[in-house]
Amino acid sequence: MKEIKKKKSKPDPQILIPVIVGAVCVLMVAAVIIFMNPENTTAGQLQKKLELGDKYLESGDYEKAELAFQEALKIDEKSPDATIKLADTYNKMKKPEKALKMLEQTNKNLENMSVSQLNSNPDGWKNKMNMYETVYKQTEQLYENSGNQMPADTSEDVINIFNDIHIYINDYVTPTPKPAKKPGKKEDKKDTTPVPEQEGEPTVTPEETPAPDITVTPEEDQEKEPTVTPEVSPEATVTPSSPDAEVTPEAMADPTETPIPGDWTVIVKPDQTPTPKPDMNAEPEPQPEPNPELQPEPAPETPQDPSGDTGIPPAVPDGSEDTGIPPAVPDYPEEQPVPPADQNNAEMPPENQDSQTEQDAPAPENTPDQILDAFAAEFLAASPRTSLGTPVSYTYGDESGMAAASGTLGAEKRDFNGDGMPELLVISARNGQLVLDTYTAAGGTAVMVSSVAFEECFGKAVEGVTYGGTQTCFIRENGSGFDIGMAGYYFGMNTGDGNPGAKTVAALYTMGADGSLNMSASASLINGIISSPQEGGKDGFISALSGAGMSGSWVSESADVLAGMDLANNPVQDMAGVPNPLGGGLAGKEPGVQDLVVVNAGMQPGTGSMNFSVTDNTTCGK
Numbered sequence: 001m002k003e004i005k006k007k008k009s010k011p012d013p014q015i016l017i018p019v020i021v022g023a024v025c026v027l028m029v030a031a032v033i034i035f036m037n038p039e040n041t042t043a044g045q046l047q048k049k050l051e052l053g054d055k056y057l058e059s060g061d062y063e064k065a066e067l068a069f070q071e072a073l074k075i076d077e078k079s080p081d082a083t084i085k086l087a088d089t090y091n092k093m094k095k096p097e098k099a100l101k102m103l104e105q106t107n108k109n110l111e112n113m114s115v116s117q118l119n120s121n122p123d124g125w126k127n128k129m130n131m132y133e134t135v136y137k138q139t140e141q142l143y144e145n146s147g148n149q150m151p152a153d154t155s156e157d158v159i160n161i162f163n164d165i166h167i168y169i170n171d172y173v174t175p176t177p178k179p180a181k182k183p184g185k186k187e188d189k190k191d192t193t194p195v196p197e198q199e200g201e202p203t204v205t206p207e208e209t210p211a212p213d214i215t216v217t218p219e220e221d222q223e224k225e226p227t228v229t230p231e232v233s234p235e236a237t238v239t240p241s242s243p244d245a246e247v248t249p250e251a252m253a254d255p256t257e258t259p260i261p262g263d264w265t266v267i268v269k270p271d272q273t274p275t276p277k278p279d280m281n282a283e284p285e286p287q288p289e290p291n292p293e294l295q296p297e298p299a300p301e302t303p304q305d306p307s308g309d310t311g312i313p314p315a316v317p318d319g320s321e322d323t324g325i326p327p328a329v330p331d332y333p334e335e336q337p338v339p340p341a342d343q344n345n346a347e348m349p350p351e352n353q354d355s356q357t358e359q360d361a362p363a364p365e366n367t368p369d370q371i372l373d374a375f376a377a378e379f380l381a382a383s384p385r386t387s388l389g390t391p392v393s394y395t396y397g398d399e400s401g402m403a404a405a406s407g408t409l410g411a412e413k414r415d416f417n418g419d420g421m422p423e424l425l426v427i428s429a430r431n432g433q434l435v436l437d438t439y440t441a442a443g444g445t446a447v448m449v450s451s452v453a454f455e456e457c458f459g460k461a462v463e464g465v466t467y468g469g470t471q472t473c474f475i476r477e478n479g480s481g482f483d484i485g486m487a488g489y490y491f492g493m494n495t496g497d498g499n500p501g502a503k504t505v506a507a508l509y510t511m512g513a514d515g516s517l518n519m520s521a522s523a524s525l526i527n528g529i530i531s532s533p534q535e536g537g538k539d540g541f542i543s544a545l546s547g548a549g550m551s552g553s554w555v556s557e558s559a560d561v562l563a564g565m566d567l568a569n570n571p572v573q574d575m576a577g578v579p580n581p582l583g584g585g586l587a588g589k590e591p592g593v594q595d596l597v598v599v600n601a602g603m604q605p606g607t608g609s610m611n612f613s614v615t616d617n618t619t620c621g622k
Contacts, residue, residue, distance in 0.1 A: 046075045046082070053085055058399055059460065060496035062093045080109040080128070088135045094533050096142040103136055103158050134453070141519050145533050368441035369413075372424045375439065375446035376411050376620040379426065383408045385621075388429065388612035394603060396463040402432040405458060405610075409473075409597045410618030417511040418480030425484065427473050427597045427618065433457030434471050434486050434599070440515040449515035454486045455505050455524070458601050458610070460493045462500040466576035467492035467610070468602035472585050476508070477592040478549065484509045484517060485550075485593075489558065489582045491575040492603075495526050499571040502527055502562050502578060504541070504555050508548045521548035525555060528562030538563075554589040557581040574605075585615070 053068030066089050072082040087102035136158065366374070386407030394401050410427045416438075417423065424439040424446065434454040439446045454471065461467035469490035475482040487506040495501035505524045509517040523544035525531050534540040538559040545552035557579045565573055585595035596618050603610040 042075060046072055046079060049075060050081055050085065053089070057085070057089060057092070059397075059494055059498075061498075062089055062496070065089045066093070078109050078112055080106050080113065083109055084128070084132055084135060087139065088131075091135060091138045091142060094142060096139045099135070099139045099142070100158065103132075103139060106132065107158060141522075142533065145522065365444060368421050371441040371444065372413050372422055372439065372446055373620075376413065376424060376426075380408065380411060380621040385410065385616060386429075387614045388599070392610045392612070394459075394461065394608050394610045396461060396608075399431070399459045402457070402459045405432040405601075405612060406430050409599065409614055410616040411620035412475075412596055412618040413620050414475075414482060416475075416482045416484065417513060417515070419513060423511065423515050424620070425596075429599065431457065432459050432601075434473055434488075434597075436473065436484065436486070436509075436517060438511065438515050438517060450517050452509065452517050454488065455507060455522070456488050456490065456503065458490070460490075461603060461610075462492055462494050462498075464605055465492045465500045465572070465574045466603070466605055468576070468580075468600075469493070470580055470582040470585075470598065470600050472582055472598045473596045474586050474590075474593050475596060476550070476590065476594075478510070481511065483520065483548075484511065485586075487582055487586060489580055491578060491580075497571075499567075500573065500575065501567070502558060502575050504558065504581065506541075506545060506550075506552070508545070508550065521545055521550070523552070525559060527565075527567050528559035551590055554581045554586070 049068050049072035053065045053072065056062070056065035056068055066086065069082050069086040069089060072079060073086065076082065083102045083106040087099040087106065090096070090099035090102060386409065388405060388407065390404070392401055392404045406429055408426065408428050412425045412427075413422050414425075415422055416425065421441070426437040426439070428435045428437065430453070434457075436452045438449045438451075440449055441447075458469060458471070469488065471488045472486070474485050474487070476485060485506065485508040487504075489502070489504050491502040492500045493503060495503055503524065503526050505522075507522040508520050510520050512518055521544055523531065523534055523541045525538060525541045529537045531537050531540040534544045536543065538555060541555050541559075542552035558581050561578050562575070565575075565578075567573065581589075582598075583600065585598045586593045587595045594617070595615070598615040600613045601610055
């Protein structure tokens with residue numbers, strides 16, 4: 001039996017077309033939904049988790065911040081934002097080992113970053129790299145405070161990779177600007193063959209017929225005279241024998257003579273008045289080569305009149321006697337002409353000579369003191385001191401209003417590190433947080449060396465209770481120079497559990513030889529009993545500062561009262577009545593301490609308006 005082959009049925013176009021159109025419509029609708037709702041994209045979900053983690057981190061809820069950033073990392077394991085924020089969270093949780101692992105992961109993520117990501121937001125990447133550096137230093141400091149050292153290999157690898165990435169990002173996102181070219185307009189190709197400069201020299205071209213040897217004699221046959229084709233400029237003198245050419249003795253030839261083929265010579269004498277032509281009707285004398293034996297003896301010196309100088313130059317021997325030999329030029333240097341009788345041009349007065357010497361002498365370099373003083377004046381002119389006199393509008397749970405609490409608070413120039421050279425310290429408030437910037441003089445200019453932000457800041461107020469506090473920047477004598485410190489006391493703030501609490505923080509820095517600030521001690525105390533990074537409550541706080549030569553006993557003013565309020569069982573209390581140990585600064589409470597800037601803040605419950613006052617004891621620009 002023959003096999004019956006079934007014909008394959010072709011899809012019916014009437015069915016196929018609607019199906020394709022329907023699929024395209026579904027894709028378009030999906031694209032519109034994604035476009036209109038970016039949070040549904042991976043990038044949108046990642047950003048949402050990062051913002052949630054930031055909110056928890058700012059409020060002090062570190063456990064929830066950790067979870068949010070971990071979820072962000074699950075969405076995009078190559079996100080450097082997620083890993084660096086996790087490292088920052090672990091630092092605040094006093095877990096430097098976990099922070100270091102996140103720093104290593106951040107390095108890997110940064111190395112895998114695409115060029116398009118750099119170009120999308122160059123300024124943003126610079127800020128992220130600065131944040132990375134800050135987090136790394138915090139991790140390193142936590143290891144030091146705990147008495148342990150960061151694993152040598154790990155820490156070295158992390159910081160080396162970071163430095164390479166930092167340099168690459170800074171170089172890549174700041175390309176050298178190139179001149180813009182108009183689109184669609186091609187540049188004309190120019191002949192780049194070098195052409196020798198003429199500088200106005202005439203070109204003398206003799207006739208192609210070889211010229212016979214020419215002797216400068218008036219009796220020569222004039223018919224054999226070569227023809228000069230180009231027009232010779234007035235500055236040039238042609239020296240062949242010709243009635244129309246100026247005859248120049250060879251002994252007077254200028255060193256700028258240019259030989260021309262055919263025994264012609266062109267003498268170019270710029271800026272020289274042409275010599276009047278001799279009378280061509282007179283019969284010229286022959287001009288043989290000068291003979292040294294026939295040269296006249298130098299004229300004897302005319303005896304000077306004893307009455308003094310008459311101002312008349314010595315007489316020149318009369319050369320009117322016709323010997324048939326032109327006067328020879330003497331070998332000795334030509335005497336300088338006597339200046340005119342105008343005494344104004346005779347000799348520069350001594351005072352003019354002195355001023356000319358002063359102008360020619362190089363200007364002396366500015367000293368480091370002068371450089372830093374000039375920079376401080378320029379800096380304070382551009383960013384004047386602020387008193388923070390305008391109340392800041394505050395919304396509970398939203399710290400964005402603290403941006404108004406920003407500005408320059410003071411500037412102080414001293415030899416902080418004891419090396420005999422001055423350094424400049426600029427104290428600022430940024431979003432309610434104290435920031436210290438240090439500068440040194442190098443290469444004839446002021447160079448920023450380091451920038452340190454205080455651990456705590458104003459804000460995080462809890463609704464329903466009084467909020468307030470003090471931040472101070474101080475210096476302390478250490479024998480050779482000055483330590484620089486910051487301290488803060490805050491009450492009615494959210495210390496991490498959502499309830500109002502009180503927190504005292506202090507940090508002390510020494511200045512290195514390069515002008516950078518290095519933390520030598522830090523301590524914090526919450527509600528008078530909880531201390532970190534050290535343990536031991538109030539005593540642990542005092543011990544941490546005493547190790548750096550400070551007393552720290554002033555913390556007892558508030559710690560003892562707070563410890564007696566039983567905040568563990570009665571957490572919601574107004575702390576306006578608790579003594580503020582920093583209300584007037586630290587001067588007088590710590591030996592050798594001088595307050596540079598003291599900032600006080602306060603806000604009554606329900607007002608939503610935070611008031612500030614600033615005491616500036618710095619000296620620059622005053």
